[in-house]
Amino acid sequence: MQRAAHVASCSWPQIVKPAMIRHSLKCRAPLQHSSRAYSVVPPPRDDDERDAVHRMLRVDHAGEYGANRIYAGQMAVLGRSRTGPLIQMWDQEKKHLAKFNEILAENRVRPTALLPFWNIAGFVLGASSALLGKEGAMACTVAVEESISEHYNSQIRALMENDPERYFELLQVIKEFRDDEMDHHDTGLEHEAESAPGYWLLKNVIQLGCKAAIYASQRV
Amino acid sequence: MAALLRGLRAGRVLRGLSSVIAAPTTTNPQLSSLRRGFRCAALRLQDESKSDKSTSFSSSSSSSSSTTTHHEHYQANSAEHNSEAASQHDFDPSAAEGTKISDQEQDTEYETEEQLHARILAAALEFVPQHGWSMEAIAAGAESLDLSSASTGMFTNGAGDLVLHFIAQCNANLTEILAEQHNQVQQGQVEPKKTAEFLKDAVETRLRMYIPYIETWPQAMSILLLPHNIPDSLKHLSTMVDDIWYYAGDRSTDMNWYTKRAALTGIFNTTELVMLQDSSPDFQDTWSFLDNRVQDVVNMATTAKQVQATGEAVVQGLMGAAVTLKNLTGLNQRR
Numbered sequence: 001m002q003r004a005a006h007v008a009s010c011s012w013p014q015i016v017k018p019a020m021i022r023h024s025l026k027c028r029a030p031l032q033h034s035s036r037a038y039s040v041v042p043p044p045r046d047d048d049e050r051d052a053v054h055r056m057l058r059v060d061h062a063g064e065y066g067a068n069r070i071y072a073g074q075m076a077v078l079g080r081s082r083t084g085p086l087i088q089m090w091d092q093e094k095k096h097l098a099k100f101n102e103i104l105a106e107n108r109v110r111p112t113a114l115l116p117f118w119n120i121a122g123f124v125l126g127a128s129s130a131l132l133g134k135e136g137a138m139a140c141t142v143a144v145e146e147s148i149s150e151h152y153n154s155q156i157r158a159l160m161e162n163d164p165e166r167y168f169e170l171l172q173v174i175k176e177f178r179d180d181e182m183d184h185h186d187t188g189l190e191h192e193a194e195s196a197p198g199y200w201l202l203k204n205v206i207q208l209g210c211k212a213a214i215y216a217s218q219r220v
Numbered sequence: 221m222a223a224l225l226r227g228l229r230a231g232r233v234l235r236g237l238s239s240v241i242a243a244p245t246t247t248n249p250q251l252s253s254l255r256r257g258f259r260c261a262a263l264r265l266q267d268e269s270k271s272d273k274s275t276s277f278s279s280s281s282s283s284s285s286s287t288t289t290h291h292e293h294y295q296a297n298s299a300e301h302n303s304e305a306a307s308q309h310d311f312d313p314s315a316a317e318g319t320k321i322s323d324q325e326q327d328t329e330y331e332t333e334e335q336l337h338a339r340i341l342a343a344a345l346e347f348v349p350q351h352g353w354s355m356e357a358i359a360a361g362a363e364s365l366d367l368s369s370a371s372t373g374m375f376t377n378g379a380g381d382l383v384l385h386f387i388a389q390c391n392a393n394l395t396e397i398l399a400e401q402h403n404q405v406q407q408g409q410v411e412p413k414k415t416a417e418f419l420k421d422a423v424e425t426r427l428r429m430y431i432p433y434i435e436t437w438p439q440a441m442s443i444l445l446l447p448h449n450i451p452d453s454l455k456h457l458s459t460m461v462d463d464i465w466y467y468a469g470d471r472s473t474d475m476n477w478y479t480k481r482a483a484l485t486g487i488f489n490t491t492e493l494v495m496l497q498d499s500s501p502d503f504q505d506t507w508s509f510l511d512n513r514v515q516d517v518v519n520m521a522t523t524a525k526q527v528q529a530t531g532e533a534v535v536q537g538l539m540g541a542a543v544t545l546k547n548l549t550g551l552n553q554r555r
Contacts, residue, residue, distance in 0.1 A: 105471035
């Protein structure tokens, strides 16, 4: 009875003030996900949680933004030749970025100040790897997607260790994106990434760069 | 004999007080101010001559103070069991929860240190026009709450604590006002304002909170610029600017997030400085300065967009020219 009342109150997002939403969420039922008044990220319980979650979202947003720019660079060079697989991957990345934009705006998360760097660096990386040919572009894709998947996996582990039920929606989003990135990685391998010139060197240098980018975006 | 009567009255007041103290988690503001009033009355029962002062300290509402005196008066004139019934009768039905005396007898001091801090600083604000933003004002505030002026020892940052508390209070008020306006817009009662007008109104509302302290505000600003206060004052400034932009409808997630907030910080700081020098009636000059600055920022944003659009058009034109040249010279043909 009380739960029904709270479910009902949770379904009037426009009239119920945010503070009241938080009060009603304190006795939410774990299985009724649609009754939650937020979409992905639960309202933080304290400053530490808020900072940790915001940092996660910030670096994910930066990652998707960078990936978009890498694909844009690749398309700028190879756009007129091998358009098929590349276009599909870039479209998915655009969707990821749109989703993170939405999450950031909803939760008032500050985007990383290094975005202009990732803009230029991503485009340059994509364009220069594409200049090495189709294999070069695929090698770059493999390296970047592997880094991103690893990063998402560590985030999923952290959230699961913390409280999987509380972050259920956020975990779903990250898992879905991680699966997409793994698909891109596999697509890259399928299209002869490993036969790119200096594949081992290229892959490790790019992955090192990605790690540095993730480290920096978490802090700035 | 008189002392005995006073002692009896004090005892009845205490028991009556504890009987109407509801559960600690109530958020009824009238009730919480009543509780504060009662607790202070309990602290002061040592000195009967000061009991009149209990009606005048700033943190309680006038209604609570009048009910305190009324309550004390009533207590003095009636027997104990009547007083409890009457005390329940006197106050709202929401206060009538405190019907059990026995487990409330132990409740005396359960105010946290932060609440005490806040109370003393709030009381100290009244003495700022007189003493400036200083430890004297805090000491005067503590004394007005009938706490020892040595309690200023817990303010390790001195005047900085007072100024930062005031800033935080102003920001909280502003956020409340903006949230209320936002709700009204969402419920369709009011038309949403354009960005420039919204920013102007928000900054004006916020700066008007300084008007009662405008004489001493330069001192407050210099206190905020002290190195150990800079991180806190920057934090308050940035959260205020973020709040204003959020309620203005900004949901950007790129560099615009930073440029907008930087622009608004600039507007706010310069307008604050102008306000200090302003001597026009109701600070008219300040508001027109604010208006011009907001207009400048909006114009700059429009210009930036136009420049970008022009740049893109130019690039496209150049690409078109290059392709035409390639076609003309035959470089585009596959052989």
